[in-house]
Amino acid sequence: xxxxxxxxxxxxxxxxxxxxxxxxxxxxxxxxxxxxxxxxxxxxxxxxxxxxxxxxxxxxxxxxxxxxxxxxxxxxxxxxxxxxxxxxxxxxxxxxxxxxxxxxxxxxxxxxxxxxxxxxxxxxxxxxxxxxxxxxxxxxxxxxxxxxxxxxxxxxxxxxxxxxxxxxxxxxxxxxxxxxxxxxxxxxxxxxxxxxxxxxxxxxxxxxxxxxxxxxxxxxxxxxxxxxxxxxxxxxxxxxxxxxxxxxxxxxxxxxxxxxxxxxxxxxxxxxxxxxxxxxxxxxxxxxxxxxxxxxxxxxxxxxxxxxxxxxxxxxxxxxxxxxxxxxxxxxxxxxxxxxxxxxxxxxxxxxxxxxxxxxxxxxxxxxxxxxxxxxxxxxxxxxxxxxxxxxxxxxxxxxxxxxxxxxxxxxxxxxxxxxxxxxxxxxxxxxxxxxxxxxxxxxxxxx
Amino acid sequence: xxxxxxxxxxxxxxxxxxxxxxxxxxxxxxxxxxxxxxxxxxxxxxxxxxxxxxxxxxxxxxxxxxxxxxxxxxxxxxxxxxxxxxxxxxxxxxxxxxxxxxxxxxxxxxxxxxxxxxxxxxxxxxxxxxxxxxxxxxxxxxxxxxxxxxxxxxxxxxxxxxxxxxxxxxxxxxxxxxxxxxxxxxxxxxxxxxxxxxxxxxxxxxxxxxxxxxxxxxxxxxxxxxxxxxxxxxxxxxxxxxxxxxxxxxxxxxxxxxxxxxxxxxxxxxxxxxxxxxxxxxxxxxxxxxxxxxxxxxxxxxxxxxxxxxxxxxxxxxxxxxxxxxxxxxxxxxxxxxxxxxxxxxxxxxxxxxxxxxxxxxxxxxxxxxxxxxxxxxxxxxxxxxxxxxxxxxxxxxxxxxxxxxxxxxxxxxxxxxxxxxxxxxxxxxxxxxxxxxxxxxxxxxxxxxxxxxxxxxxxxx
Numbered sequence: 001x002x003x004x005x006x007x008x009x010x011x012x013x014x015x016x017x018x019x020x021x022x023x024x025x026x027x028x029x030x031x032x033x034x035x036x037x038x039x040x041x042x043x044x045x046x047x048x049x050x051x052x053x054x055x056x057x058x059x060x061x062x063x064x065x066x067x068x069x070x071x072x073x074x075x076x077x078x079x080x081x082x083x084x085x086x087x088x089x090x091x092x093x094x095x096x097x098x099x100x101x102x103x104x105x106x107x108x109x110x111x112x113x114x115x116x117x118x119x120x121x122x123x124x125x126x127x128x129x130x131x132x133x134x135x136x137x138x139x140x141x142x143x144x145x146x147x148x149x150x151x152x153x154x155x156x157x158x159x160x161x162x163x164x165x166x167x168x169x170x171x172x173x174x175x176x177x178x179x180x181x182x183x184x185x186x187x188x189x190x191x192x193x194x195x196x197x198x199x200x201x202x203x204x205x206x207x208x209x210x211x212x213x214x215x216x217x218x219x220x221x222x223x224x225x226x227x228x229x230x231x232x233x234x235x236x237x238x239x240x241x242x243x244x245x246x247x248x249x250x251x252x253x254x255x256x257x258x259x260x261x262x263x264x265x266x267x268x269x270x271x272x273x274x275x276x277x278x279x280x281x282x283x284x285x286x287x288x289x290x291x292x293x294x295x296x297x298x299x300x301x302x303x304x305x306x307x308x309x310x311x312x313x314x315x316x317x318x319x320x321x322x323x324x325x326x327x328x329x330x331x332x333x334x335x336x337x338x339x340x341x342x343x344x345x346x347x348x349x350x351x352x353x354x355x356x357x358x359x360x361x362x363x364x365x366x367x368x369x370x371x372x373x374x375x376x377x378x379x380x381x382x383x384x385x386x387x388x389x390x391x392x393x394x395x396x397x398x399x400x401x402x403x404x405x406x407x408x409x410x411x412x413x414x415x416x417x418x419x420x421x422x423x424x425x426x427x428x429x430x431x432x433x434x435x436x437x438x439x440x441x442x443x444x445x446x447x448x
Numbered sequence: 449x450x451x452x453x454x455x456x457x458x459x460x461x462x463x464x465x466x467x468x469x470x471x472x473x474x475x476x477x478x479x480x481x482x483x484x485x486x487x488x489x490x491x492x493x494x495x496x497x498x499x500x501x502x503x504x505x506x507x508x509x510x511x512x513x514x515x516x517x518x519x520x521x522x523x524x525x526x527x528x529x530x531x532x533x534x535x536x537x538x539x540x541x542x543x544x545x546x547x548x549x550x551x552x553x554x555x556x557x558x559x560x561x562x563x564x565x566x567x568x569x570x571x572x573x574x575x576x577x578x579x580x581x582x583x584x585x586x587x588x589x590x591x592x593x594x595x596x597x598x599x600x601x602x603x604x605x606x607x608x609x610x611x612x613x614x615x616x617x618x619x620x621x622x623x624x625x626x627x628x629x630x631x632x633x634x635x636x637x638x639x640x641x642x643x644x645x646x647x648x649x650x651x652x653x654x655x656x657x658x659x660x661x662x663x664x665x666x667x668x669x670x671x672x673x674x675x676x677x678x679x680x681x682x683x684x685x686x687x688x689x690x691x692x693x694x695x696x697x698x699x700x701x702x703x704x705x706x707x708x709x710x711x712x713x714x715x716x717x718x719x720x721x722x723x724x725x726x727x728x729x730x731x732x733x734x735x736x737x738x739x740x741x742x743x744x745x746x747x748x749x750x751x752x753x754x755x756x757x758x759x760x761x762x763x764x765x766x767x768x769x770x771x772x773x774x775x776x777x778x779x780x781x782x783x784x785x786x787x788x789x790x791x792x793x794x795x796x797x798x799x800x801x802x803x804x805x806x807x808x809x810x811x812x813x814x815x816x817x818x819x820x821x822x823x824x825x826x827x828x829x830x831x832x833x834x835x836x837x838x839x840x841x842x843x844x845x846x847x848x849x850x851x852x853x854x855x856x857x858x859x860x861x862x863x864x865x866x867x868x869x870x871x872x873x874x875x876x877x878x879x880x881x882x883x884x885x886x887x888x889x890x891x892x893x894x895x896x897x898x899x900x901x902x903x904x905x906x907x908x909x910x
Contacts, residue, residue: 040840071851073843081856085847092806094813095838101827126839366687413832432839440832446824 002050018072020079022048042072045079099127099438106442108419109426111187112434113406115139117178120188123431127438130187130273131179132339132428133406136254137195139175140168146200151215153197154225158249165253172254176261180272184265189275189339189406189428191318192254196239198229235344235353240280244290255294259301262311275314277339282321284330291315291334318406320344325386328393332401338394339428340387342407342415346374349383375408378415388422404428413440420444463509464527467493468501468538481506483698485557488798495777497770497795501538502552502702503531505670507559510696513674520674525667531701532663539703543662548585549578550662551595551704554669556676556697561799565685566697567606567676569669570739571599571704575660579643586709593639595706600646600658603665607672610653618645666701673699705794707787708739712760715740715787718753720771723781723803726810730754730771732784740785740796763793774798779820780829781811805834 002021019041049058057064059079064070071084111132112123116139120131140149145168152164179188202208203226212219231237244251258274265272276294281287294315302311317334319325320341332338347354354375364370378384387405394401404426409415411429416437419427421444429437465473465482467490474482474490482490486504493499505524512521532550536542541550551573556566574582574596583592604610619631619642626638634642650658659665676682677697686692707715718732733750736759756764767786770793774782783801787794803811812826821829851857 071843073848078848078857080848080851082851084843084851084856086841087844091838092810094809097813098809098827098830101823105824105827371690416832432836435839436832436835439827439830439835442827443832446827 002052018042020045020048020070020072022046022050040072042077042079045077048079095435099435102438102442103127104442105446106438107445108416108424108441109404110434110437110441111189111404111406111410111426111428112431113410113428114179114431116175117182119431120179120182123434124182124186126431126434128186128431128434130189130426130428131183132189132404132410132426133277134179134188134190136172136191136193137199139172140200145171147211147214149200150211152250153200153229154215154217154221161247162249165249169253169257172257173261173264176258176274177264180261180265180274181270183273185271185273187273187275187314189277189316189337189404190254190258191277191279192241193243193250194240194279196229196231196234196237197243198226198231198234201226201229235347241278241286241290242280244278244293245286248293251290251293252297255297256301259298259311259313260305262313263301263305263307266307266309266311273312275316275337277316277318277337279318279341280320280344281317281331282323284327284334287317287331287334314402316402319387319390320348322349322386325390325393328390329397332394332397335394335398335401337402337404338390340390340403340405340407340424342378342383342387342405342409343375345386345407346379346383349386350374350379377412378407378409378418380415380418384418384422387418387424391422391424402426411437413437413443416440417444417447461508462506463521463524464503464505464531465490466501466503466531466534467499468534470534470538474504479559480695481508481698483507483557483559483700484561484799485555485797486698486700489700489702491777492774492795492798495773497773498793499795500703500705501535502700503528503535504557505699505701507695507698510674510677510698513671514678514696518671518675520667520671524670525663528666528670528701529663532666535703541703543573544575544578544581544660546577546581546584549573549581551578551582552666552701553704554666554673555700555702556673557700558677558697559694560689560691562682562685562689562691565676565682566679567673569599569602569606569672571595572603572665572669573662573704574599575662575665577660578662586706588709590636590639591706591709593636593643597639597643597646600643600650603658603669604646604650604654606676607668608650608654610650614649614653615646618642618649621645670699670701673697702796705787705789705796706739707735707789708737709790711737712791713737713787713789714759715785716750716753717783717785718767718771719801720775720782720784721801721807721811721814723783723801723807726803726807726814728814730768740787760788760791763788763791766793770795775820779815779825805831805837808834809838 002019021042022045047059051057055066062081068081069083071080071082072078073080109129110127111130112120112126112128113133113135114120114123114128114131115135120128123131140146148164148167152161152168155161155164176190201222202211208222208226209219212222215222229238238246255276258276262272262274278287278290278294281290298311298313302308314336315334316337316339317324317331318341319328319331319338320343322345324331325345328338343354346352352374357373357375361370361373365372374383378387391403394403403424405415405419405424406428408429410419410427411433413436416427417440420441427437427441465478465486467474472490472493474487476487476491476494478490479487482504489499489502489504493501505528509521509524513519532543535552536550539550541548543550551571554569554572556562556568558566574592579592579596582595583589586592601612601615604615605612622638622642622645623629623631623634625641626634628634628638647658659668674696686694707713714734714736715738716732716734718730718734720730721728722731730753732753734753734756735750753764753767756767771782771784774784778798778800781801781803782798784795785797787796808830812821812829815821815829816823816826
């Protein structure tokens with residue numbers, strides 16, 4: 001139960017049975033994350049007043065504490081007192097018949113967004129044909145890892161940073177081996193670290209003190225680092241590939257972990273198909289610099305591990321900044337694949353912040369300024385042009401450039417139809433939407 | 449200016465489409481022009497189903513009505529008169545007749561279904577003379593006066609803006625006078641007195657007497673249906689449902705059949721397959737001795753359609769045959785409405801049935817197996833987004849109902865609640881399927897003033 005959620009809450013959200021927030025909407029952080037896990041979530045329940053400090057909530061004059069049980073229905077938005085009995089879905093033989101049809105008639109592949117071996121396995125059971133987006137940052141939040149991550153962020157020089165990163169290397173490698181194994185024979189696109197570093201640090205006094213004592217530093221050190229990392233507009237700040245440009249050792253560690261994991265899998269005869277994705281690229285030069293570095297690190301690891309076989313690791317980029325789409329012919333010179341991150345592409349094309357859109361979106365829909373929420377259904381006239389142009393320009397340089405989409409739109413039937421039309425090779429969506437996307441992809445192919 | 453409009457109207461295309469034994473003019477690709485209801489009435493007539501004859505006034509006429517400053521276009525009433533003559537001839541009945549009077553229903557019907565959003569008038573054609581005719585024809589005087597008072601009430605309320613409550617008060621006075629607890633306890637004299645007092649209420653609040661000329665009644669009713677296209681709730685419904693690009697509503701004028709003519713009469717609604725599970729089983733409910741609106745009002749509880757065998761096996765078997773014929777013809781699940789008048793079955797409506805995600809999957813697979821549709825069509829038939837319903841756990845409906853009953857519901861998106869209400873289980877099911885299928889949430893009809901927008905919960909995790 002939160003006013004709103006942020007990535008810090010990830011652990012709590014993952015262990016929660018359901019998520020209820022008083023602000024936000026269908027595409028806010030809580031909703032997006034919950035959807036990926038198939039977790040029930042009601043976001044933006046404005047009648048609910050949440051007092052996070054007192055651990056109390058008030059709904060229509062009634063007060064509830066952590067001892068009370070509430071039932072929330074994610075499909076209707078209803079909030080009920082007490083535990084309401086549920087029924088689990090039974091997937092019938094008819095369902096698998098329909099899924100067989102989709103394979104027969106669909107031409108686009110459907111991948112999934114998954115960050116853990118468990119998610120990957122579940123999506124595979126639903127028929128996912130690969131992972132289109134594996135976010136590595138979620139791996140840093142779990143349990144002890146966050147401490148090593150924070151140590152790395154607090155480090156004042158490269159040597160200290162590298163030391164902290166060495167602690168993260170084995171856990172990342174283990175995660176990747178798990179995911180490659182779950183997805184053997186299918187491609188897995190791994191996105192290098194994307195969020196700004198401040199998201200990994202605690203913001204309240206108590207947690208900051210806790211962190212300081214765990215890491216054996218003064219409280220002021222933590223506090224100052226948090227202050228130093230503060231940005232007025234983090235969405236457009238020091239994140240994505242910009243982190244890798246300033247702190248290449250983070251990229252080195254992640255690429256090492258991926259390459260080592262692929263080698264480990266190959267040795268066990270597990271067919272790992274890794275694709276390394278560099279996020280938030282806006283210029284060809286960014287991708288040239290970082291792509292070259294990725295390839296150098298891969299070669300180094302191969303040599304260190306004395307591995308002589310082929311790894312076939314692709315290196316590509318996310319197209320989520322309009323400039324990258326506009327200059328896709330140059331960007332694709334350094335890319336094996338493009339993945340359109342249409343969440344950010346929509347934010348930056350419209351100039352809307354996804355997390356703040358709910359203050360004005362209802363009016364925009366009512367006045368028919370927008371036909372629908374552009375974060376739910378791809379705006380084909382505007383943002384779609386950038387996608388189409390990105391595909392065309394990209395393939396003008398590299399005719400076999402693999403193109404896909406990994407935003408929330410990858411699970412929306414209308415947007416999928418558009419993806420088919422502009423010639424994408426795959427869409428990627430949250431595990432629970434995989435069957436929907438497969439059906440929509442088949443319908444798009446049949447309707448064309 | 450007026451001349452110009454008249455000239456335009458005279459060049460207007462065909463305004464009415466007849467359906468009946470003599471001829472059926474509508475075709476099954478004219479949904480935009482005839483509305484869903486009008487097109488399907490024509491189609492059912494064409495394939496030989498028992499449909500009470502009538503005619504449809506096109507959506508283009510509705511468009512002209514609005515372009516013509518909310519006046520019926522010239523030439524319309526001539527066309528209507530011609531169609532009424534055809535109806536009279538086919539049925540051997542006459543408007544305003546004292547022996548065999550013609551009575552009609554007047555209903556809206558746009559190209560996209562908008563349940564309950566626009567106006568309907570029943571029993572039109574009754575007046576002081578034809579009420580006697582109806583009594584003679586049916587041998588049931590009380591029934592005739594009951595029908596008449598229902599018309600005055602409905603016509604007053606829907607066409608002339610006379611508040612329903614004025615009629616209610618008058619009814620209460622009559623009930624008190626005859627010591628009647630329920631509407632049905634009022635004797636014949638009471639019903640006759642009620643008609644007189646309803647006419648007074650009508651005159652008092654409308655300023656003019658209740659129109660005795662059936663053609664005048666029809667003209668006013670058609671206008672009222674057109675006007676209801678732009679009433680607030682209809683506009684809001686179209687906003688919420690993202691319905692755009694329609695010319696307007698069509699008007700269906702259809703000869704009346706009565707489900708309340710005694711214990712050999714009845715009315716019902718049904719799906720050709722179970723819309724919640726998809727099972728290939730005739731699924732619906734009916735009420736003996738009742739009109740359609742009694743089912744909606746929920747005063748009495750309808751029986752499952754399977755129990756009809758005990759009441760009238762012949763009708764049940766006929767319905768099963770019609771069900772198969774409709775599915776073969778439309779190659780999809782149909783949602784039908786029917787009425788039985790004195791042991792004779794009439795079909796009043798058919799349309800593609802809304803269904804849950806689970807039902808959509810089962811129905812598509814079954815219909816492919818039955819060779820009713822091809823595999824590719826099966827793929828296209830399932831709304832992809834509705835698969836969500838199959839993949840996530842849900843609250844068991846009974847447990848949820850119980851929680852709500854005990855006041856456990858704390859907060860909910862108020863989307864569409866209040867627009868529609870229904871007490872019949874089948875109608876509730878229809879509504880719940882409509883809601884299940886609703887793509888977006890937070891499209892409460894209300895404009896989001898700060899208060900209402902915060903009172904709204906958004907739907908998620910789908």
